[in-house]
Amino acid sequence: MLSEMHPKLPPSEEKIALYILEHPQEAISLTASELGKRSSTSSAAVIRLCKSLGLKGFQDLKLRIAGDLQKNRAVGFRDIEPNESAVSIIEKMTSNSVQTIRETAELLDYEELERAVKLCQNAETIHFFGVGASSIIAQDAQQKFLRIDKKATAFPDFHMAATLVANANKNDVVVGISFSGKTFEVAKILELANKKGAHTISLTKYGSSLVSEQADIKLYTSATREPTFRSGATSSRIAQLHVIDILFMCVASQAYEETIKHLDQTREMIDILRDNIKPKQK
Template sequence: MKENFSRRSDRVRPAPAQHRPAPPEPGALAAKVRTMAPSMTRSMQRVAETVAADPAGCAALTVTGLAERTGTSEATVVRTARMLGYPGYRDLRLALAGLAAQQASGAAPAITTDISVDDPLTDVIAKLTQDERQTLADTAGALDISQVEAAVSAMASARRIDVYGVGASSLVAQDLAQKLLRIGLVAHAHADPHLAVTNAVQLRAGDVAIAITHSGRTVDVIEPLQAAFDHGATTVAVTGRPDGEVTQYADHVLTTSTARESELRPAAMSSRTSQLLVIDCLFIGVAQRTYETAAPALRSSYEALAHRHSPRDVR
């Protein structure tokens, strides 16, 4: 079922809540740049990468000065600021000044150094730990709570929940489905794209489909989500690209962050960390909403596993 993803479904995605999200916190600026850069023009990328790499220097520049430094135009600088979530360049400048102050005091890390092939394991551990910590903080700061709450509400009352993911994301999908099964919900993870689509067309209103894709353009994940969307299921996208193709078939979009990709640190590593945080938030939210049935189901699963692994009388 190959589709042209520029064509929207006949079903119209609900309009988002009418509120302006708060601009990113200063410490989340670098993560925002990493998330949005792939969908920016090259000139906008130059602006974004420059301000993330040198917040103190850029905070001292006027819009004209930053345009000259990056070889772009004032209009490009303003568009970049808005794409990063700031109403205008003045707001971006204030965030840059705040980030520079945090870095100077040690409250926020400078740009993380890439892992080198000759790094000792002590440095590898330290760098990975810092990157993972920052990725989790960036993801938590960027999550739209209203979107999370809407996804949790749909899942808590769902007749059935299907989760789609391939590659590293398939491991995250399996983790979520397993957790939901343990609290008594009907949940399935699909890594095979053919099975995913054939199951998706069976979904109806009252069901939930969740697509996990960091890039936002994984065809094997988009196709079943589109099928579920077209058949009336509530759809959720967990993605690092809020403007990716997958979001046009998602009722609710949950954005993840990721550390900078390098030769020894593929994007799949850090994206998995942020995806796991999001699906754990979903699981806990659902467990809270369904506590009267979730708690007994969870106790039963614990008891069954404990019994299975207890010593047996072998004759």
């Protein structure tokens, strides 16, 4: 959180963030006043930093720092090399994916997630929208929710999505998906949804962005870096799918018996279709 946010913070808060990043062990033993002095700021700036990070207070910040210090040192996101062996690529990509999923899990705000779950439970229709690679995440989400009899759309075309949202109502939920948070089309769809009175959810990398600012509820993924060969783009896709899976499972769990019934019905229908298109044995 500190690594991603410090360039966007006000000067005094950035000083504190950089001090913590350079002296994490020392920071957890200090009071807010002492940390302010060490970073040439003030205790008030320390409290403002906690608010900027979406934390409950200074103790919450220190607990998170202490938790990070207990972990094994992460290798970091590693790019592939020219003519690299399949064994090495498997190891690197697996490591990148695992790290992304762990960081994403840590960044998910439980209260925001619960609010998103409740909205999706009660929604008349859920409209998922993303551009480019994020449109694949939207289509995956649509497929999941349709299987439990929840109306969902996922049109990758901007004009089609705008048409749907233009007819949305207060019982609909619009989910804007953009890893960078800078995708203009996604931000405009959420803005339009807000004007129509629909509920809005954003799924972006951690931090304030054009897209997240338009959403009532903000869900975040790990802010993975993109190396030269863009293996970070692969990791960001996995992070987005992970959050969608969590959201779906939470919604499904709240209506467990109904979910099982709908999943059985959809599975049965697919099985019937498969049996009907199998080539007949001579």
